[in-house]
Amino acid sequence: xxxxxxxxxKRFDPLDxxxxxxxxxxxxxxxxxxxMVNTEAYAQATGAMLDTYLTASTPFREAxxxxxxxxxxxxAMPTRADVVSIAERMTNIxxxxxxxxxxxxxxxxxxxxxxxxxxxxxxxxxxPAKKTVAAKKTTxxxxx
Amino acid sequence: xxxxxxxxxxxxxxxxxxxxLTKVMTTKAAIAQTPKELVWTLNxxxxxxxTPVLPKxxxxxxxxxxxxxxxxxxxxxxxxxxxxxxxxxxxxGYDLYLLDWGAPGPEDKNLKFDDYTLDYMPRAIRKLKxxxxxxxxxxxxWCIGAILTTxxxxxxxxxxxxxxxxxxxxxxxxSNKQGLTFARWTDERxxxxxxxxxxxxxxxxxxxxxxxxxxxxxxxxxxxYVKLWDNIDDPRIVxxxxxxxxxxxxxxxxxxxxxxxxxxxLYRKDKLMRGELVIRGERVDLSRIHANLLxxxxxxxxxxxxxxxxxxxxxxxxxxxxxxxxxxxHIGIMAGSGASKFTWPHIDGWxxxxxx
Numbered sequence: 001x002x003x004x005x006x007x008x009x010k011r012f013d014p015l016d017x018x019x020x021x022x023x024x025x026x027x028x029x030x031x032x033x034x035x036m037v038n039t040e041a042y043a044q045a046t047g048a049m050l051d052t053y054l055t056a057s058t059p060f061r062e063a064x065x066x067x068x069x070x071x072x073x074x075x076a077m078p079t080r081a082d083v084v085s086i087a088e089r090m091t092n093i094x095x096x097x098x099x100x101x102x103x104x105x106x107x108x109x110x111x112x113x114x115x116x117x118x119x120x121x122x123x124x125x126x127x128p129a130k131k132t133v134a135a136k137k138t139t140x141x142x143x144x
Numbered sequence: 145x146x147x148x149x150x151x152x153x154x155x156x157x158x159x160x161x162x163x164x165l166t167k168v169m170t171t172k173a174a175i176a177q178t179p180k181e182l183v184w185t186l187n188x189x190x191x192x193x194x195t196p197v198l199p200k201x202x203x204x205x206x207x208x209x210x211x212x213x214x215x216x217x218x219x220x221x222x223x224x225x226x227x228x229x230x231x232x233x234x235x236x237g238y239d240l241y242l243l244d245w246g247a248p249g250p251e252d253k254n255l256k257f258d259d260y261t262l263d264y265m266p267r268a269i270r271k272l273k274x275x276x277x278x279x280x281x282x283x284x285x286w287c288i289g290a291i292l293t294t295x296x297x298x299x300x301x302x303x304x305x306x307x308x309x310x311x312x313x314x315x316x317x318x319s320n321k322q323g324l325t326f327a328r329w330t331d332e333r334x335x336x337x338x339x340x341x342x343x344x345x346x347x348x349x350x351x352x353x354x355x356x357x358x359x360x361x362x363x364x365x366x367x368x369y370v371k372l373w374d375n376i377d378d379p380r381i382v383x384x385x386x387x388x389x390x391x392x393x394x395x396x397x398x399x400x401x402x403x404x405x406x407x408x409x410l411y412r413k414d415k416l417m418r419g420e421l422v423i424r425g426e427r428v429d430l431s432r433i434h435a436n437l438l439x440x441x442x443x444x445x446x447x448x449x450x451x452x453x454x455x456x457x458x459x460x461x462x463x464x465x466x467x468x469x470x471x472x473x474h475i476g477i478m479a480g481s482g483a484s485k486f487t488w489p490h491i492d493g494w495x496x497x498x499x500x
Binding site: 019022026029030033034037038040042043044046047048050051054055057058061080083084085087088091094095098101102105109 | 185186187249250251263267270271274325328329331333334335336339340342343358359360361362363366367370374446
């Protein structure tokens with residue numbers, strides 16, 4: 001390998017010429033391939049391959065899925081359908097929570113607009129809870 | 145990435161190259177590093193707010209929400225420090241949000257454009273407005289994200305306070321079947337969508353990835369790696385390649401319902417541009433879009449040719465609209481080396497005066 005840098009500061013590389021030929025060849029190959037994938041024949045061929053794969057694999061996939069469902073049921077484990085069902089319900093709950101969040105945001109905005117935003121309450125020393133009638137009754141009942 | 149060292153021994157040199165190659169091929173790059181906080185979440189979708197770096201008085205009052213495609217991770221917008229659209233826009237004073245759709249599970253196979261545009265997007269926008277006290281906002285949609293933002297803009301844009309709409313490489317017009325390779329591949333004569341979705345539920349990310357790469361097979365399956373090997377001694381290029389490869393190989397499935405709409409309603413029947421697309425009983429009328437519109441077209445885009453993005457300019461009612469063409473590919477215009485010189489400054493230049 002030549003190790004002395006040339007005038008451009010680069011070392012002589014005997015593979016440079018090969019790279020040039022390679023790039024020209026790849027450009028031509030690339031253009032041909034782009035033209036090829038744009039043909040009806042290519043679309044038809046890839047479609048047929050996919051269709052063949054799906055047709056051949058579907059019976060095996062369905063048999064495997066049935067066996068898996070039975071196995072999981074025997075083991076008292078949730079199946080994919082169960083997990084999917086729970087996930088769908090979770091999303092519905094999230095939607096409801098988002099609806100509630102929207103309503104709370106609206107209420108908060110209206111309160112702020114009305115100039116009656118929540119005022120900070122002066123802090124009081126903690127007071128012992130007052131005995132209510134219900135509490136008294138409960139106490140009495142408890143004594144009985 | 146470690147700095148390049150001067151190595152003269154050819155065997156050591158080859159060993160170092162193989163070490164670098166192994167590293168970038170088997171590890172994930174550190175991506176999406178701009179600080180952000182979670183604002184809202186529903187199912188797999190999350191709305192993030194990027195932490196502002198400028199004080200409030202120096203920021204634009206109208207926030208910008210980024211909406212990326214359903215079948216790729218959105219961190220392409222925040223790939224790595226110094227090469228991040230998110231970082232660029234945050235530094236320019238935008239209050240920036242990202243709507244991340246997440247990865248749909250088997251329970252989401254029936255999610256459609258209807259759900260994304262009339263449930264998820266309005267709820268996320270409502271939360272944004274309520275939490276941060278804004279009435280108007282801007283939307284940036286990229287690729288399938290641009291389809292979603294267009295539908296949303298037509299159905300709820302005016303009502304929700306959409307002020308500016310930016311569409312990047314938006315596949316909206318599907319009338320030119322001869323010019324669209326995807327349209328040919330998914331033609332009903334060759335592609336049985338019922339069979340595919342019955343087998344998989346959601347469209348697997350690997351199949352979508354194959355479809356995208358097969359448009360330019362030599363470049364994606366061979367040229368990409370040849371380019372890496374040729375530049376394996378350049379840490380700058382290796383780092384960039386590593387980050388992009390991390391994103392490219394991180395595939396997300398596309399919800400079955402949305403995939404069916406994309407293929408049947410759009411690729412096959414071109415319903416959106418013909419004004420026949422119905423979302424939850426409402427016809428999507430593009431003339432109901434009044435927001436300021438910037439459409440960005442990538443001139444070398446092989447996934448979304450310009451013929452798919454241009455026609456919306458004549459359909460919307462926006463008084464203020466601009467079509468911007470930039471050299472680059474579908475992803476390159478936002479994540480390539482020229483993005484920070486052309487696309488990002490243009491978007492900022494267009495959006496800044498409209499965000500006051």
